[in-house]
Structures are given as structure tokens and as C-alpha cells.
Amino acid sequence: MSAPSSPLPRSAAHGARFCAIDFGTSNSAIALPVGEQRVRLVAVEDGLPTMPTAVFYTMEGQAPHEDPRRLYGRAALAAYVEGMEGRLMRSMKSVLGSSLVEQSTDIGDGRGVKFIDILSGYLRHLKTLAEAEAGGPLTRAVLGRPVFFVDDDPERDAQAQNALEAAARAVGFTDISFQFEPIAAALDYESTATREQWVLVADIGGGTSDFSVVRVGPERRARLDRSGDILASHGVHIAGTDFDRHIELSAILPLIGYKSLGPPPAQREVPSRAYFDLATWHLINTLYSPQRVMELRGMKSFYADPLLHGRLMTVVQERLGHALLSEAEAAKIAVAEGGQADIDLWQVERGLKAALTEPQALGAVDADLQRIVDAGVETVRMAGLKPADIDVVYLTGGSTGLLPLATRIAAPFAQASVIRGDRLASVAQGLGLHAVRLLG
Structure with missing residues (x-):
């Protein structure tokens, strides 16, 4: 289930004009098609398929009239830890759906930049890396999104998706689709499923905890319209x-x-x-x-x-x-x-x-853990199922590395198998599979 980090074969990637982006609160990744039914994650930093969602602005080594230099991912975090003069930005996804997205923040040397432009700059960096791997421009994309950017506020939730779409269009994507991140994780799990199952996907990342109940199976994976296989999706804006x-x-x-x-x-x-x-x-x-x-x-x-x-x-x-x-x-x-x-x-x-x-x-985190566990149980109830009906609890997202959290999420589903996906790459893999079926 893990994503290989070796370079994408140029012969397979060349001609691809679409991609899938997992823009996460803590980590991000981008997938490209390989043939008709497979995808591969781009090596985005140091040969690895994921990178921290972080940007560091610095004027060190820059003339006063020049724009600040930007470092991304691990390089951004390293610059901050090493004491380079500048400004670190993390968890940019958290501003989506808030009034901050159109506001400016100080990046040093008396300069400011809008949060929406920070988002666009990070997406542009990912897109540039993917285009270098694909051997040409990419204009179509599937972007992941949490079940709820904002809890209990449909208007702000819609504003959040619109802002992310605007950031993607600003860097050159013209055909943009969205898919729920836990559903993408289910598609990644389905690539190895040998029989039909009901799966509770728990995608616990840096900013949101999302759940979906999805029917998967080898006979269903080629279908483009999977709406009938998605019984329920639910989530809370609580996570790592x-x-x-x-x-x-x-x-x-x-x-x-x-x-x-x-x-x-x-x-x-x-x-x-x-x-x-x-x-x-x-x-x-x-x-x-x-x-x-x-x-x-x-x-x-x-x-x-x-x-x-x-x-x-x-x-x-x-x-x-x-x-x-x-x-x-x-x-x-x-x-x-x-x-x-x-x-x-x-x-x-x-x-x-x-x-x-x-x-x-x-x-310190007990109340948050319980809200996440309750959200998983509620998702199954919304699906019209009982805990005993769930065949698999599929764990993905960086925060599922916390054993107490993973144990508590799985506890109400004692008869289910507990399977851990790639904590940082499952969603990107699944988004890529969805993009192949939708755009390929």
C-alpha cells in the first residue's frame, strides 16, 4: 500500500495532463497516472512522496528590491529551526473558511502577503514538481477536501472549497474536481480488496478527523460512479x-x-x-x-x-x-x-x-479523542448500519500513528479487521485513482 518514491517513468508520465493533489494541513502529496488503472506519487522532496505543508519566507541574501525567497516542506522547517531570519507558515489549510483567507500577514522586512496567495504559492510549487515529472503542463486536477472544512456551517464550508478552487485556478488549473479525502482513502484500500466489504475509513490528519462508510470490492473498483457505494460521510474539525x-x-x-x-x-x-x-x-x-x-x-x-x-x-x-x-x-x-x-x-x-x-x-487530549471516536460511531449510524456490520476499520492520516487514538477509534467495532494504510500517502493514492477514472 505504500507509495514508491523512485522517479515516475518518463514514458508513462509523458502526455499526462491531469493530476491529483492531497493538500493536507500537515503534509501534502501529488499523484500522476501511470497507464489506465494505476497512479504514482511524485517524489516531491528528498526523493520522498510527501512533504510538510510549510512555507518559509526569508529576505536573507536578497536585495531590498527583490521578492522574499520561499522555501517549502522540510527545507522550510529546517530554515526555521536553524534560525534563518524569516517567517514560517504552517497549517495554511486551517484558514480556509475563515475571514483570515483574504487578510494579509507580515512576512518580515515590512512586507505582507495574503493567506490566499500563500496557499496559491504552495500549490504552484507542487504543480511545478508534477509538471517536471509529467513532461508537460497540467491543466486538470482532482483535489481532496475534508468532509467538513468548517463544522456546522454549510455557508463557510462552501466558501472554504471555493477559496481552495480559486487558489488552484490562480496557478493554472482550469478543470478542477473535488473528492472527499476519506473516500479517496477507501479507493486506495479497495485496490487490494479481494471481496466485497463495508469499510469504515478513519482519516485523521492535522486539521480534521473524517469518516466514511464505503462499500468496496474487486467488482466495483472500475466503476466511475460510486455514489451508491458511499453510505455516509461525517467529520469533525479536530485532529493532530x-x-x-x-x-x-x-x-x-x-x-x-x-x-x-x-x-x-x-x-x-x-x-x-x-x-x-x-x-x-x-x-x-x-x-x-x-x-x-x-x-x-x-x-x-x-x-x-x-x-x-x-x-x-x-x-x-x-x-x-x-x-x-x-x-x-x-x-x-x-x-x-x-x-x-x-x-x-x-x-x-x-x-x-x-x-x-x-x-x-x-x-490533555481526552475530550478531543472522545469527540473523534463519537464521530466514527455516528458515521456508521448515519449509514443505517450497526457496528457489527463493519468488516474493516481502515486507518489513515498522520494522527493515526498515535496508538491510543487508533485503539479507541477501533474499539466500538470489535468484529472488524483493523487495517492501517500509508498514514501520509493513502489519500493521495486514492485521489489519483479517482482522477484516472474521472479524467482518464
Whole structure:
């Protein structure tokens, strides 16, 4: 089920005029057709078929009149970690459906760029890589989308898809179709299915947790219209980046002043807005504006312990927000793999350390885990089935690497087989298969 990373044969790719793009909150991939029934993922970075959905803008080495240089994926993250002067953008997909999409954000050196242009630039980079592999321009595309960009708001959800489509058209795609990401994952699983089955697909990524109940089988996979095989789709706007936020708020930000108290006699809890923004990928940069810095500087008297306020100002003035959230993400992964995670916050203060234990991590994300599990059970109910009717629980998406989450999702379906797809590539593979049947 894993996607090979060797180059696409030029003879097979040449002449392809369509592709499929999995534009994810955390990672992205792009698929091209190989023959009539197969697809292959493009090696998008370092020979790998997926790359982090990240962009780094920098003016280092650029003349004042030149546009900022942009780095993508792992190179973007490395530039940030290595301390290159610039601005890191992650979780750009999270702004779809919000008012932020048409707003500008500061990228340094007094320059700003709209979030929609950041999205377009990232898609252009993916498209350029795919065109180099395909040997010509690509004008048609199938794009994946979550079941809900925005929960319980159909108007904003439609606006989110329209914004993503506009970003794709801005880079040269003229014929654009969408497919739900969990359905794409079902198509990827179906490529190996040997009999007809009811599959609950759980696609738990960085920004959303999506479920679909899909009928798959070897006799059905060649059909273009699969609407009759899709019994239900459901999802919640909760996933990996939410886990990271809760873990940072629980284990790291108390050392920076979160939930600390003011001076006596009132001893009110300090305002929390700045801490929530620090723990949300697409809002971190808002803290670095001169107005917000001045506002935070003026809050010193709110803290009984001035050391905590000083640490907050260090984080903001040194622009360490993304570094702290990356530490929370790394701690989450380390705990999921077993044991305790020790978090070194030396960038904030020499000798400052935090720790994350498994009980603490699970406690921080428990409410979110339960909402995700409930969404899976609800999807089966919407399909008119009982848990015992599900043959397979198919897990995909980066966050399914968290064993407690995967175990809890599968628990209500005790009679089903639990199969793990390629966490980062199953959706792109399935989108590619759908594109072959739709456009090929």
C-alpha cells in the first residue's frame, strides 16, 4: 500500500495532463497516472512522496528590491529551526473558511502577503514538481477536501472549497474536481480488496478527523460512479494540531505564564488570549505585530511573578512561537511511542525544562479523542448500519500513528479487521485513482 518514491517513468508520465493533489494541513502529496488503472506519487522532496505543508519566507541574501525567497516542506522547517531570519507558515489549510483567507500577514522586512496567495504559492510549487515529472503542463486536477472544512456551517464550508478552487485556478488549473479525502482513502484500500466489504475509513490528519462508510470490492473498483457505494460521510474539525495545542497549553505554556495569577489581593488569572494564539499554528504570527507586542508589554502588572511575563516577552520578541509548538508536537510523538518526554526550553531561558507524561498527554487530549471516536460511531449510524456490520476499520492520516487514538477509534467495532494504510500517502493514492477514472 505504500507509495514508491523512485522517479515516475518518463514514458508513462509523458502526455499526462491531469493530476491529483492531497493538500493536507500537515503534509501534502501529488499523484500522476501511470497507464489506465494505476497512479504514482511524485517524489516531491528528498526523493520522498510527501512533504510538510510549510512555507518559509526569508529576505536573507536578497536585495531590498527583490521578492522574499520561499522555501517549502522540510527545507522550510529546517530554515526555521536553524534560525534563518524569516517567517514560517504552517497549517495554511486551517484558514480556509475563515475571514483570515483574504487578510494579509507580515512576512518580515515590512512586507505582507495574503493567506490566499500563500496557499496559491504552495500549490504552484507542487504543480511545478508534477509538471517536471509529467513532461508537460497540467491543466486538470482532482483535489481532496475534508468532509467538513468548517463544522456546522454549510455557508463557510462552501466558501472554504471555493477559496481552495480559486487558489488552484490562480496557478493554472482550469478543470478542477473535488473528492472527499476519506473516500479517496477507501479507493486506495479497495485496490487490494479481494471481496466485497463495508469499510469504515478513519482519516485523521492535522486539521480534521473524517469518516466514511464505503462499500468496496474487486467488482466495483472500475466503476466511475460510486455514489451508491458511499453510505455516509461525517467529520469533525479536530485532529493532530488540536492535540499539539492542548499539550502545549498543558505542559509548556504554564512555564510561560499561562493560567498564572496576578498580584494580591485580587489574584486574577492573567488573560489567556495570547497563550491560545501561541498554541495555534496559523495565529502565532499575529502576536509579532508591533501593536500586539506593545499590548503584551503593557500587561506586566497583571503578573504576580514578573519572571513569567518576562518569559512571555522573550517568546514574542524572539519569535519562538513555532518552536514551542514544534516542541509540543515532538513531545506528543515521543509519549505516543512510550515513556515520558523531556522538553528543553533553552531558547526561552537557560535551564528551563518541561516534562510530558503519558497520563498528562492523554488527559490533555481526552475530550478531543472522545469527540473523534463519537464521530466514527455516528458515521456508521448515519449509514443505517450497526457496528457489527463493519468488516474493516481502515486507518489513515498522520494522527493515526498515535496508538491510543487508533485503539479507541477501533474499539466500538470489535468484529472488524483493523487495517492501517500509508498514514501520509493513502489519500493521495486514492485521489489519483479517482482522477484516472474521472479524467482518464
